[in-house]
Amino acid sequence: MMGTPVLQIDGLAVRYPGRGFRKPPTTVIEEVSFEVGRAETVALVGESGSGKTTIGRAVLGLTPVSGGRVLLDGRDITRLTGRARRLLAPDLQAIFQNPYGSLNPALPVGRTLAEPLLAGSSRPPGEVRQDIAELLRRVGLPEDAADRYPAQFSGGQRQRIAIARAVARKPKLIICDEPTSALDVTTQAAALSLLSELQSTLGCAYLFITHDLAVVKEFADRTLVLQNGRIVEEGDSVDVCDRPRHEYTRRLVAAAPVPDPDLQRQRREQRSLQLSSGS
Ligand SMILES: Nc1ncnc2c1ncn2[C@@H]1O[C@H](COP(=O)(O)OP(=O)(O)OP(=O)(O)O)[C@@H](O)[C@H]1O
Numbered sequence: 288m289m290g291t292p293v294l295q296i297d298g299l300a301v302r303y304p305g306r307g308f309r310k311p312p313t314t315v316i317e318e319v320s321f322e323v324g325r326a327e328t329v330a331l332v333g334e335s336g337s338g339k340t341t342i343g344r345a346v347l348g349l350t351p352v353s354g355g356r357v358l359l360d361g362r363d364i365t366r367l368t369g370r371a372r373r374l375l376a377p378d379l380q381a382i383f384q385n386p387y388g389s390l391n392p393a394l395p396v397g398r399t400l401a402e403p404l405l406a407g408s409s410r411p412p413g414e415v416r417q418d419i420a421e422l423l424r425r426v427g428l429p430e431d432a433a434d435r436y437p438a439q440f441s442g443g444q445r446q447r448i449a450i451a452r453a454v455a456r457k458p459k460l461i462i463c464d465e466p467t468s469a470l471d472v473t474t475q476a477a478a479l480s481l482l483s484e485l486q487s488t489l490g491c492a493y494l495f496i497t498h499d500l501a502v503v504k505e506f507a508d509r510t511l512v513l514q515n516g517r518i519v520e521e522g523d524s525v526d527v528c529d530r531p532r533h534e535y536t537r538r539l540v541a542a543a544p545v546p547d548p549d550l551q552r553q554r555r556e557q558r559s560l561q562l563s564s565g566s
Contacts, residue, residue: 291361292322293460293492294346300354301341301516315341316516319355323460326486328493330503330524332539333513339496342513343462346494347381348372360459376406377456384465386445390437396423396448397433403455418455425488426451426481443474450481457489464496479506500543504528512536 301316316338323329331339344350346357348367357365359379367375383389390399397419404415420430426447437445446466453461463482467475479502486493495507503510503524510527512520512535520533531537 290325292324293327293360294323294494295358295361296321296342296346296355297358298355299342299345299352299357301338301345301350302353314516316345319513319516319518321511321518321521323492323494325459326490326492327509328486328495328507330495330497330507330510331513332497332500332503332510334539335498337513338516339498339513340464341516343381343464343494343496346462347379348375374407376403378459379462380453380456380458380460381462381464382446382449382453382466384468386437386442386449389449390445390452392437395434395436396428396440399437399448400433400452400455403452422451422455425454425485441474443470443478446470446474446478447481450478450485454485454489454491458491460492460494462494462496465498466495467502468497468499475502482506500528500540512539 297320299316299319300314302312302314305312319338319342321329331342333339341350345352346359348364352365355365356363359375364372364375364379390396397416400419400422401412401415404410404418405412416433419433423430423432428444428447428451432440432444432448437448440448446469450466466482467478470478482493483506485491493507495503497503507524510520510522510524511518512527512531512533514535520527520531520536522532527536528540531540
């Protein structure tokens with residue numbers, strides 16, 4: 288891994304306070320440490336309730352951290368809140384499972400995309416029209432999408448809008464929490480290939496939270512396996528999916544058979560070629 292990793296998580300712990308006698312405090316994440324390199328995709332997998340979303344939320348500052356540190360580009364962001372947290376937005380973004388929930392239904396898409404472009408800048412709103420058109424083109428939506436509302440788009444198109452908003456400022460890291468789980472298989476493949484392409488052109492890294500091992504093998508460079516809030520296995524995605532070492536990972540793989548490894552290798556080679564040619 289070259290240079291400072293985009294994300295360093297060091298001994299992360301998250302505990303939810305209990306409520307009285309009936310609900311004791313629970314430790315949801317314990318001693319989790321890992322790194323995400325530049326333009327790298329790291330998948331977080333594990334059963335429901337293993338703590339995947341909690342880790343993503345801790346990085347985003349949406350869940351209080353009880354112990355350990357989160358570093359973005361070498362800077363400690365663990366306890367940033369308010370304005371200091373908002374100032375991270377150009378570098379740190381998120382894409383969630385339900386784009387309908389995360390897009391403002393009352394705003395035309397152009398306004399939603401203008402928001403990150405204008406935040407913290409003194410540019411007049413009229414000036415970002417070109418940037419919005421470029422963003423829409425980048426994610427494969429027609430230019431007139433800017434004047435329409437989220438409800439006028441399909442689920443796959445709405446996720447493209449959410450992706451466009453996330454990449455508007457060319458962030459260093461995007462937390463993707465089950466970004467394609469609500470889409471049908473074909474739309475899911477198209478969204479994943481869009482994310483790959485954006486990674487090649489913009490150089491953003493992804494922390495990719497999913498329960499879908501087929502997606503992991505296809506899409507992620509490395510995979511971390513989470514069980515009860517601890518990482519039990521970590522490695523190259525193809526190795527983790529094809530040659531799981533931990534009994535828990537073996538169970539996950541057995542529950543969701545993973546298809547053809549050759550296809551994935553080919554795609555990765557293609558991607559690394561694109562990256563090294565700087566295209
Ligand atoms: N606000 C909260 N208060 C108490 N416990 C919580 C809270 N939020 C999450 N948890 C608990 O934390 C654990 C991890 O949840 P989390 O949503 O991170 O898991 P996950 O791996 O993302 O699951 P899924 O795949 O179902 O989304 C679960 O046991 C959950 O019940």
